[in-house]
Amino acid sequence: MNDVVGQSPGSGRITVVPDRLTVIVPVSERHDDLRTLHDDYRKALLTVEQDLEFIYVLDGPKPQALQQLRELRSRGEELIILQFGKWFGEAAAISAGFSASSGTWVMTLPSYYQVEPASIADLWSSRKTSHMTVACRHPRAGSAWNRVLGRVFNALVRAITGTQLSDLGCGARLMSRNVLEEIPIYGDQHRFLPVLASMRGFSVTEVPLAQSPRDLVHRPYGPGVFLRRILDLVSVFFLARFTKKPLRFFGLIGTAIALVGALWTSWLVVQRVFMDQGLGDRPALILAALLITLGVQVFTLGLVGEIIIFTHARDIREYAVEEVT
Numbered sequence: 001m002n003d004v005v006g007q008s009p010g011s012g013r014i015t016v017v018p019d020r021l022t023v024i025v026p027v028s029e030r031h032d033d034l035r036t037l038h039d040d041y042r043k044a045l046l047t048v049e050q051d052l053e054f055i056y057v058l059d060g061p062k063p064q065a066l067q068q069l070r071e072l073r074s075r076g077e078e079l080i081i082l083q084f085g086k087w088f089g090e091a092a093a094i095s096a097g098f099s100a101s102s103g104t105w106v107m108t109l110p111s112y113y114q115v116e117p118a119s120i121a122d123l124w125s126s127r128k129t130s131h132m133t134v135a136c137r138h139p140r141a142g143s144a145w146n147r148v149l150g151r152v153f154n155a156l157v158r159a160i161t162g163t164q165l166s167d168l169g170c171g172a173r174l175m176s177r178n179v180l181e182e183i184p185i186y187g188d189q190h191r192f193l194p195v196l197a198s199m200r201g202f203s204v205t206e207v208p209l210a211q212s213p214r215d216l217v218h219r220p221y222g223p224g225v226f227l228r229r230i231l232d233l234v235s236v237f238f239l240a241r242f243t244k245k246p247l248r249f250f251g252l253i254g255t256a257i258a259l260v261g262a263l264w265t266s267w268l269v270v271q272r273v274f275m276d277q278g279l280g281d282r283p284a285l286i287l288a289a290l291l292i293t294l295g296v297q298v299f300t301l302g303l304v305g306e307i308i309i310f311t312h313a314r315d316i317r318e319y320a321v322e323e324v325t
Contacts, residue, residue: 014102016177021050021124022103026093026171028059031111032214034068038077040117041109048124053103056111057093058083065111091190098180106180110171113214122207123174130205132179134165134194135172138208141215153229160237163198165206172209178202188228192236250302258295264288 023041027034038054045052056069056079069081082096094108105127109120115135126133140147154166168191175197183196198204242249265288271277279285 014100016104017051017053017102018104019050020053020103021045021048021105021107022053022055022097022101023107023109024094024097024101025054025056025109025111026059026090026097027056027062027065027111028087028090028093031062031065032113034065034111035072037111037113037117038072038079041120042077044117044120045124047121050105050124051103053080053101054078055080055082055097055100057097059090059093060084060087089187091185091187094190095180095185101177104177105174106177107174108171113212114170115172116210116212119209120172122209123172126205126207127174127176129203131202132173132175132194132197132204134167134204134206135170135209136165136167136206137170137211139211140167141211141213153233156230157195157233160233161195161199163195163204165194165204167206168192168194170209176202187235188232189236191229192232195236246305247302250298250305254295254297254299254302256295257298258292261288261291261293261295264291 023045025034025038025041031037034056042052042054054077056065058065058069058081061083066081066083069079073079073081080100082093082100084093084096097108098106107120107123115137120135123133123135140150150167150169154168157168158164173193175193179193179197179202182202183193183200185193185196189196194204238249265285268279268282268285268288272279
């Protein structure tokens with residue numbers, strides 16, 4: 001296999017190889033020594049008795065990581081190396097790696113010691129009963145502040161989406177090829193891939209894996225990181241629930257706003273007619289009229305979205321077929 005540097009892996013058609021496991025390792029903001037990490041991953045995955053394919057995606061120029069991967073290739077390791085010209089994010093790295101993959105099963109692994117490499121083979125055992133298996137670090141190490149924020153965030157995910165997942169931050173995941181074919185990811189949505197898969201109808205299982213003692217990053221997460229994750233969660237929830245039904249979202253909000261404005265206006269009219277209260281020196285009537293106008297505009301936005309969805313309904317599929325007999 002040759003290095004693919006600065007090229008689009010989707011330019012040619014990839015032939016899917018039965019019984020092949022593709023391992024995608026996105027190398028983004030943080031990475032350990034990839035030579036040692038690769039040796040540990042390969043040693044652990046030799047027990048799955050599958051044809052293995054390793055793809056490393058460098059998210060931007062990373063000379064040290066690239067040199068380590070080339071050293072692996074020089075000693076006989078078969079790797080596909082993709083390098084971005086600049087930083088695009090981990091979701092883009094996973095998408096690019098999938099475009100270059102040929103396995104019927106795809107495993108994503110972090111580019112640093114997040115879980116014990118010897119335990120990642122446990123993901124493979126659930127492939128016959130689940131479309132996607134995600135790792136849950138247990139017991140969880142790290143600062144008390146990070147653990148509290150993690151519990152709060154995962155509780156919000158469970159409450160908003162209804163999925164029973166406890167560690168969306170873990171990058172060790174196994175999924176059938178259909179999952180990545182059906183669900184496009186961008187931005188930071190790779191974290192919510194299990195949620196999107198579950199909402200799409202795929203079965204998702206969580207497996208506890210031992211957290212690596214070499215996962216030495218214990219810096220506290222700032223409120224900005226937590227806020228960004230919440231905004232990403234809201235975005236994922238909206239895209240999963242209301243992309244095909246925008247009127248339900250915008251219509252509900254628009255109707256509520258217009259109703260408040262209408263009730264307020266009615267009360268002002270009652271005050272003017274029956275209580276002899278003037279409106280000339282009160283801005284309430286203008287504010288109530290603005291609420292009605294805003295509500296109608298938001299409702300109209302939902303209608304326009306419905307028209308767009310209806311126009312392209314033939315090209316949109318919102319379901320996943322489990323089996324055809």
